[in-house]
Each structure stands twice: as structure tokens, then as C-alpha cells.
């Protein structure tokens with residue numbers, strides 16, 4: 001029976017798998033952390049297995065986040081009404097637990113993600129702009145002054161014309177001198193306006209870009225399962241690019257702020273010059289802007305389709321180039337070229353359509369200008385002839401007609417850019433702003449940034465390790481009482497790692513239960529091998545131990561402490577993973593090894609020592625530039641065995657107490673395997689190691705071997721014990737026709 005402590009009432013929820021009840025709440029509730037009024041509990045069959053006898057909610061702890069059920073059944077609602085009385089947060093030790101933790105804790109309570117948390121908001125942007133108010137004011141004043149200069153030009157044209165025909169007495173040279181000053185000032189002011197505004201906006205964009213990147217980086221791993229890399233890089237390039245362009249592409253005379261101020265100024269001047277002619281022009285301008293708006297609206301789908309064709313074309317090229325070896329080996333060049341050509345054709349057709357629409361728009365704009373001019377010549381000419389309007393004013397009007405037309409046209413284009421930017425921001429906020437931030441990671445990084453973590457990169461074996469008990473017959477685990485002053489690394493050097501009744505389903509496939517109550521005890525400083533058929537869930541155990549995902553039920557402990565009490569960045573320092581396909585960065589060999597301690601200045605001697613221990617030194621010095629040789633994208637300029645040894649050197653430098661080897665040698669030939677195995681033996685020494693291997697010959701010497709099948713551990717023992725048992729392991733060994741003793 002699972003019990004949840006609550007005040008004033010009791011709740012019992014049951015389904016076919018479990019039953020738990022809520023009774024009274026103690027004064028200082030260990031559960032703490034649930035916002036009153038924000039909770040809805042629900043019991044779903046999917047999570048039913050998590051409850052059951054002996055699962056105490058207190059023992060698991062509850063996070064402080066809002067908890068909201070997603071199950072709309074009647075039983076859920078009944079529980080929900082009462083659960084609203086649960087007391088507010090009281091215990092800060094659970095402050096960093098998040099949704100997953102709560103899901104685990106309550107077991108039968110699926111947790112809905114928190115609502116979207118937009119990353120780019122008006123207040124953020126305005127705040128960033130406000131920080132640069134001085135530059136902004138300079139830009140605004142320069143804009144006003146430059147616009148004034150521009151608007152004075154048609155006036156001077158009128159005066160100039162009047163002087164020429166003798167209506168005006170002002171000397172021509174004086175008039176030209178004034179016009180010269182305006183012609184000089186306008187470009188100078190434009191420089192001041194553009195440089196200041198662009199500088200301000202670049203600053204804002206730099207901040208937003210870093211923030212978006214940081215936010216993507218701290219998303220849960222399932223976020224990266226859900227979104228393609230291209231989509232995420234697209235956010236940083238295209239979507240943020242659209243935001244940047246709103247200013248950078250709209251600082252010219254015929255766009256944005258400039259167009260707006262010119263349009264407003266022109267309208268004012270026109271009304272001041274002639275109240276009879278101005279409305280005619282204003283009306284005509286309205287029709288121009290309406291035409292352009294209609295054009296923009298109707299062409300938006302065509303533009304979008306054009307963009308989509310382009311994206312598909314680039315995706316196709318990306319995929320082809322990144323899988324070039326596969327394409328070559330299958331002789332797939334013709335197929336890829338065919339696919340690409342199809343996309344090129346579609347892109348070309350949509351481009352043609354756009355061209356046609358653009359030309360229509362262009363000619364319509366001209367028609368509107370000519371209609372304006374005809375109207376002006378007719379009305380203005382009649383008034384000049386009747387002596388009701390000065391000829392200079394008439395000339396100025398013609399000038400303003402052009403100014404107004406281009407300003408309106410520019411403004412409509414800017415509005416379309418604004419619309420594009422708003423959709424880009426919406427996309428960013430929807431994708432990145434979703435409630436998938438890995439709070440455990442974010443919290444750790446914040447603490448690290450505040451310098452609260454001791455020796456952030458050190459993971460030395462500073463704790464008394466005691467005598468290593470390599471026997472697995474006893475039931476008592478070597479565990480310490482959790483002491484918050486101890487770092488995770490300290491605990492990891494001296495404590496056992498235990499998977500206790502762990503259930504897990506991948507977030508993207510919640511209906512498929514992969515781990516079904518796994519129990520696995522990794523005794524400190526010993527080697528545990530996990531074997532089993534393909535798809536049994538071996539790599540999933542690795543993912544959970546690395547804390548890429550959190551268990552849906554049960555828990556993983558280190559020295560008896562639930563690992564969810566540790567920040568993920570701290571945890572990452574305590575765990576090294578060496579995979580079948582190690583990923584190297586496109587940097588030098590030395591930089592790749594030094595990545596083992598990414599936040600520390602690693603000395604050359606340390607790098608060389610790690611490389612030597614990893615059997616990598618000899619091949620590294622034979623490379624053209626030794627340790628300074630670039631390894632290529634994902635290490636493509638090195639062989640598989642070389643990459644693996646660099647990855648081992650990196651792990652050796654990291655010196656993490658927990659080591660995970662996931663098929664680390666399976667992709668290698670026998671010579672490479674021998675070299676890598678030698679390095680691995682050195683790496684494993686004294687660490688709590690989990691080895692996943694298909695080739696059973698590589699795990700015979702492990703201190704214990706766990707056989708995994710259908711999401712469970714079905715046999716545990718040493719090689720000899722399991723052979724003697726004549727169970728699944730023994731038949732696996734037979735299948736692989738290995739010659740054991």
C-alpha cells in the first residue's frame with residue numbers, strides 16, 4: 001500500500017495494478033513541495049505498476065513543481081478535488097526535483113508538462129533595448145534629423161523652380177548653398193542613425209542567440225529525440241536571422257523606421273501645403289498600400305512553399321553528404337542526384353511563380369504612382385492655372401508623391417518582415433520554450449556558474465576507498481549516509497550504484513515499457529557486465545545510468561542516495577561513457593583529449609600521460625602534426641580504433657569513478673581490439689564499471705554478469721556460476737560457440 005500524507009482527508013486510488021491511499025499530513029510534511037490548488041492526481045493503468053506494496057511516497061520525495069494529471073477519468077477528478085489541500089513546499093532538499101521525479105514518486109500520477117515558458121518575450125527585448133538607451137536616443141534623433149532633411153528636398157525643388165521662372169526673388173546661389181548643406185547632412189545623419197541602431201540590435205541579437213543556444217542545450221534528451229538537428233540549427237540561423245533582419249534589412253531609406261517617419265512627415269507637409277490636394281494623394285497612397293498588402297497576403301503561401309522547397313533541397317544535400325560513404329558503397333549517386341534534381345525543379349517552379357507575382361506587384365505599384373501623378377497634374381494644374389496654387393507648391397507635390405509612394409511601399413514590406421519575425425519568434429518559443437528544460441541540469445549549471453560546486457572539474461579519489469569487497473553473495477551494499485557536503489564524485493568512489501525496481505518507457509513511446517522493474521547492484525570498484533539479446537534494454541540501462549533519462553518508476557541510488565538528489569552536471573563528472581562509436585569534435589587530438597576536463601586548463605603532460613595510458617601516444621606522434629593534428633568532423637580522419645583510444649584517453653583524464661563501456665570494442669578488428677582492450681583494462685581499474693557487450697568472450701572476467709531479457713534481469717552471477725546454472729547465459733555462450741575452460 002502506498003501512502004501519501006495529506007491533511008484533513010484521505011484519498012484512496014486504485015486500479016487493477018495498485019492501490020494507494022492518502023491519510024493525514026504531518027506538521028512538516030516530507031512530501032512538501034506541491035503547490036496548493038495546482039494539483040490533479042490521476043490514476044492511469046499505464047503507470048499502475050509503479051505503486052503497490054512497500055512503495056512509500058515519503059521515501060521517494062516530491063518535487064516542487066506543479067503537478068497536473070492528464071487522465072480525465074472520473075476517479076482522477078474525484079482525487080483532484082481533494083488533493084488541492086496538499087500543503088505548500090517546505091523541504092528545500094527536494095527543490096531541484098522535477099516532473100520526472102514526481103512521476104516516479106507518485107507512480108500512479110502521470111505528470112503533464114508545465115505550460116510553455118516563452119524564451120523571447122517583449123519584456124526581455126525591451127529590457128535589452130533599455131540597457132542601450134543612450135545609443136537608441138542618438139539613433140532616434142539622427143533619424144528625425146535625416147528625415148527632416150529628406151522632407152525638405154521637394155520643398156527646395158519647388159523653390160528652385162520658382163526661382164528659375166522668376167517668381168521667387170531669392171538668389172539662386174543662396175538657394176543652392178542651402179540645398180548643398182541638406183545634401184551633406186542627410187547622408188551624415190544616416191550614418192549616425194544606421195550605425196547606432198544596428199549596434200543596438202546586434203547586441204540584443206547576440207544576447208538572444210546565446211540565450212536560445214543555452215536553452216536548447218539544457219533541454220531534456222528526449223527533446224533531441226523529438227527535434228531534428230536541422231530544425232534546431234534552423235532556429236539559430238533562420239528564425240533568429242529573421243529577427244535580426246527586421247532591423248538590419250530595414251534601416252535603408254525605403255524601409256522600416258525611415259519609411260515610417262518619411263510617410264508621416266510627408267502627409268503632414270502635404271496637408272500644410274494644400275488641404276485640397278493632400279486628401280487626394282493620401283487616398284491614392286492608401287490604395288497603393290492596400291494593393292501591396294493584398295499582394296503580400298496572397299503571395300505568402302507561395303513564399304512559404306518556396307522556402308519549404310529550399311529547405312527540402314538543403315536537407316537532401318545534407319543527408320547525401322553526411323552519408324557519402326553509404327551512398328558510394330551502394331552506388332546511390334544516381335538516385336541521390338535524381339532526388340535532388342526533383343527538388344531543384346520544384347524550387348525552380350516556385351521561383352518562377354514568385355517572379356511572376358513580383359512583376360505584377362511592381363507594375364501595380366507603378367500604375368498607382370502614375371494614377372497619383374495624373375490626378376495631381378489634372379487637379380494641381382487646374383488650380384495653378386486658376387491662380388489658386390503656387391507653381392512651386394505644385395512641383396513640391398510631385399516630389400512628395402514619389403516620396404510617399406516609396407515610403408508606403410517600404411513600410412508594407414517592413415510590416416511583412418515584422419510578420420515573418422513574429423512567426424519566427426513564435427516558432428522559437430514553441431520549440432524551445434516548451435516545458436522540457438532539464439531542471440536537474442539547469443540547476444547544476446547555475447550552481448556551477450555561482451561557484452557553489454567544489455572543484456568543478458576534479459573527480460579525485462579522495463575518499464577512503466576501504467577494502468574492495470568483490471563478493472556479490474552478501475546482500476548488504478557498501479553505502480554511505482548522504483551528506484550534502486560530500487561531492488557526488490566522493491560518494492561515487494566509495495559507494496555502490498544500485499538500480500532498484502527500475503521501470504522505464506522512452507518519453508516518445510510511453511506505451512512501450514522497456515525496463516520492467518530491473519534490479520541491478522553495481523558494487524563499487526568492480527566490473528558488472530550486462531549481456532542479453534538485441535533489444536533487451538541493455539543500452540537503455542546505460543541511458544538511465546548516464547541520466548539522459550530518468551526512470552519512470554523505481555530509483556537509482558549511489559551510496560544509498562537517490563541520484564535525483566544530485567545535479568546532473570555534478571553527476572556527469574562522476575560518470576564516463578565509452579561507446580561503440582565515440583564522437584570526437586572537429587578539433588585537434590590534444591583538444592579532444594583535454595575535453596575530458598572541459599572547464600580546466602589541462603597541461604600537455606597530463607594529455608600525453610592520458611594518451612600513453614590509452615595506448616594512443618604512439619599513433620598520435622606519428623600523425624602529421626602529432627597532438628596538434630585536426631581529427632576532422634566527428635573524428636572522421638582517424639580510424640575506429642584510433643578514435644576509440646582517444647576517447648579512452650579523454651575518459652582517463654576525466655578520471656570519473658563510474659565507468660560505462662557500451663560495446664566499446666565491438667566495432668574493432670582484432671589488432672585494434674587488443675590495443676583498445678589494454679587501454680580499457682587500465683581505465684577500468686578501481687572504478688565501478690558497467691560493461692555492455694555482445695561478444696561474451698569479452699566479459700568472462702567480469703566480477704558479475706547480469707543477463708537481461710525483455711526489460712528485466714533474469715540471471716546474475718559470475719561466468720562460472722552462470723555456466724553451471726545452465727540457464728540463458730549458458731545457452732547464449734553455446735550459441736556463440738565460445739570455447740571456455
Ligand SMILES: Nc1ncnc2c1ncn2[C@@H]1O[C@H](COP(=O)(O)OP(=O)(O)OP(=O)(O)O)[C@@H](O)[C@H]1O
Pocket residue numbers: 225506508509514532533534535536537538539540541
Ligand atoms: N530513444 C528511443 N526512443 C524510443 N525507443 C527507443 C529509444 N532507444 C531505444 N529504444 C527502444 O528500446 C528498446 C531497447 O533498446 P536498447 O537499445 O536498450 O536495447 P539493447 O539491449 O541495447 O539492444 P542492442 O544489443 O541491439 O544494442 C528497443 O526496442 C528500442 O527500439
